[in-house]
Amino acid sequence: MSAKGSAMHVAINRRQRTNQAGTTVEYRTALIRRSYRDNGKVKHETLGNVSYLPDHALAALKASLAGKPLIDATADLSIHRSLPAGHIHAITTLAHGLGFENLLGTKCRHRDLIMGLLAARICNPTSKNATLTWFADTTYASDLGPTSSDELYAAMDWLLEQQPRIEKQLARTHLGRQTANPQRLALFDLSSSWVTGTHNPLAKHGYSRDKKRGHQQIEYGMLATAARLPIAVRVFPGNTADPTAFITIAEEIHELAGVEDLVMVGDRGMITSARINDLAKTSSLSWVTALRNTDIQALAVDTGPLQMSLFDEQNLAEISHEKYPGERLIACRNPALAEHCKHKRENLLTATEEHLDALVAAAAAGRVTGAGAIGVKIGKVLGKYNMAKHFLLDITDTSFSYRRNQESIAREAGLDGIYVIRTNVPETSMDAGDAVRTYKSLANVEKIFKTLKSRDLGIRPIRHYTEDRTRAHVFLCMLAAHLTWHLRTALAPLTYTDEERPVGEDPVVKAERSTTAARKASTRKLATGETAYGFQGLLTHLATRTRNTVSVAGVQESFELLALPTTTQHRAMELITAHLEKLTAQPA
Template sequence: MTKAAPAMHVAVNTSRRTNKSGVEVEYRSVLLRRSFREDGKVKHETLANLSALPAPAIDTLKASLAGKTMVEAGVALQITRSLPHGHIEAVYAMARGLGFEAMVGPACRERDLVMALLAARICAPSSKLATLSWFADSTLGADLGPVSTDDLYRAMDWLGTRQAQIEKALVLTYLRPEANPEKLALFDLSSSWVTGTHNPLAAHGYSRDKKRGVERIEYGMLATRAGIPVAVRVLPGNTADPTAFIAIAKEIQALAGVEDMVMVGDRGMITSARIQDLKNTALGWVSALRNTAIQALAEDQGPLQMSLFDQQNLAEISHPDYPGERLIACYNPALASLRKRKREELLDVTEERLKTIQKAVTAGRLKDAGKTGLRVGKTLGKNNMAKHFTLTITDTTLAWERNPETIAREADLDGIYVIRTSVNEDTMGAAETVRVYKSLANVEKIFKTLKSRDLHIRPIYHHTEERTRAHVFLCMLAGHLTWHLRQALTPLTFTDEDRPVPEEPVASVHRSTAAARKASTRTLDDGTPARSYQALLRHLGTRTRNTMKMTGTTGTFELLAAPTETQHQALNLIHDHATNHRK
């Protein structure tokens, strides 16, 4: 084997001595040395004394020994290619700062491709085939070398085998008692449509995307109270919400290693039947009552009366139908006004639709009472308005009138909602319980990020169960990094930095004066432009990595464009966020 050449370097030594006249003089020597190892020790050999050389010559020699390309003065430079790099640099800086890249897996080709897929999902979400083209038009193409679709699929398969390990690491990081003293875990379910006809997970079910006539999959997201996704489960498209909740509830204890975790889910997720199942576990829960249950509490001088809210906007009540549970009733006047306006609009719209059917009956185009009833039923069911109308239908007539009793009964509960929980008051007070339930909005933000705002999880093109799960998991990991990026870059965006802590539990929180000023002037306090998160990501992408060439030569070298003030601030914010988060 060829012996490696000894490393050479320029050593600058400075010392102070007193001359014969008693004056202290600084002596400076510049030596060219080589380093070598002998008997296990590093030694240095002086090859030349460069002290007599001018400073520019010494600097040139030092740069050359450091591996830098020197350009002769007067030689013209050409930029042969410029590739977007700043947004990719931001994603990798966050991932490495958080220790996220190491958590994904050991260094290997598959991990490199998974990290590239995550960067692509955050910066330019698209299909895997389109992602390959994006690689070629960014610095990732040059860094990764040749990549095929088969390479990407192998990387996804590798990621799928590591999902359990990665999720356990995330749960231990974010839901362990030290990081999550409240022991809270948020869970919600969503769905996305699937292309093709061979995906075994695809099925017709309730469409949260309002896209009818297509098959879909469902996925349940587990998150921290702040809305950081830490685990995901993919289920067939026809799975009921409560079934999905129980499936993940059984896994959360094993993942977190915490017996007394508190699960938070909406009223459609944690139903009365699921609560009975949860009572057989050590899991606590926070949910809410359905409207029919709230009406039952208000009837016959029940515990829920408007007088509760004369002096405050929330109050704890109890009822024998809910043994061992706490009920916190809340009243929000703004919500009451919204519901009243919405109900009046729906009543008017429903009547207009009924008038259209009535004209068809009067004109003789609709002659059968049964067929008329079907059309009327479909119309009333569209907005759940059947309870508010009394109908008279014959073969030749259609008449209706509003039901003032049901409308008044519903109006009496406008703005009222009831939180139910198994957690005792010493652990979680009434106001905090309401805040915890309202934090489910953070999971909704995850789904918004996944579906349309940032990551575009849908439509799903994969046709196998394993790769469908890997695709959703990849999007969840991208959502995890996106959460951190959004938090870090908050000072440069329109996000409100001055929200009250803790927030008022019931009333709506309004934007602070500083946030309103940012939105109206579209500038930050220092006068630089304020941007949305996506606009800021695009701005970061304008920092290019340039391939340079000297005129008359064939060699090239790369030069990264100097960052703008905003780009410099963004990288500093990402570094600070990652550093603080790891402490």
């Protein structure tokens, strides 16, 4: 038998009985017991009956016997520090439920730091050195302990080594699985961000999508699902052409996703005829893209298949042309887009004429002389608005006149609002309407870039000087965008996000927002009457839930106490849990 000094505990038993009056009565018995082993069997010895004590006294007695310190309610409490915790708690709960930590790799210091960098990128995107200050002002100060910039950069180097494995797992989960991607769609688009400094080997002058003329830049291509969930990213020198970037990812897609019958979706400048020929030689990928304006004009000649009569009763029609054997061409006309193009062109023509009139006056007054000098100034004006094709010019050494090229304007106006989808996917797999919707889903990748470049993730400017660190930074931002997608999806009922965006019968017409989303936007209220938040505003509100370091007079050790959540904060955590349960319930 064990010694009599074994630990004591409180055993509470509850039972119900029905008395003679037919009323069900609950009886509670509370006993102080000591458990011990006798010849290998667990036995209990009753030391006393404390059933007479009220529930709160029993709770205190149980806690005391369990070794927990009890605090006098009248004792002085001191809060040593309060650190923002709610936003980090939401992100880490989501990441843990997604298995994101295991996706990154085995548990180690590097993985912990990367999780911290991901949370910082979502909550407070800034430079890596500034992130250290952010760590110190959040719960990461105690969770991560002292951290140096060298450790952060070492963690990024570690992350870059994990990139091939992580991207393959993401691609096979979200692109390769039939249940996750029944249409077998993979979206790819390219963007760019400018670079600070002069030593980055990837930094080159090229077409700047950030409108940062004169700045060197890098380019990066994003592979995503049709629902705009980022899967993989590739970094290229800043002067890389779109088709080159596309063929690079196309060569890897089979290995990444583990399937052969994917449909790649890319814009007209990326999936060109030359790239299509290359794909036919080396890959079984199908594709959906669109024709360039010059190709559309070739189809719209008098004897061509693209005539305005096609759109008399509908907004889309399938056509064919010998230049595109084995392919489908779906011609679309959007009346709203046509009106927008007309209005925009007129504004640009008017703005150009204002500058040209100033040059006409300058030449007449002799302030500008010489056909060459006048031509240079005219070229700058026409290039500013890209309107050179719509003006006829007459330049001499002492004068200048112009007039609109009505034939050119009429030719362009005839194609206002018209675009042509080009694909090799058979109609049995994708009808004309679905082909249009598939191409328009490419806008979802643009939304990823918007998330990356905005206040959400702040990918730009690129401050790194080495190629590997630049690639690691972009990959880190892509992973943060992946988490942000899940976070936005989960928290959509609390934000202005349109959860019920209707799918219109006409795929050409722009989809309208749901009445619920329109009401949230106009009233800034949810259906419950509570305040609706923007995504960043909701993160700010979550951050007001603090983790507090507290001490009590007379007790040597301090303890940490998480503040009670507000109604919105509690609801946010419920939504994250529900989102994770929904993902878990999906078939493998």
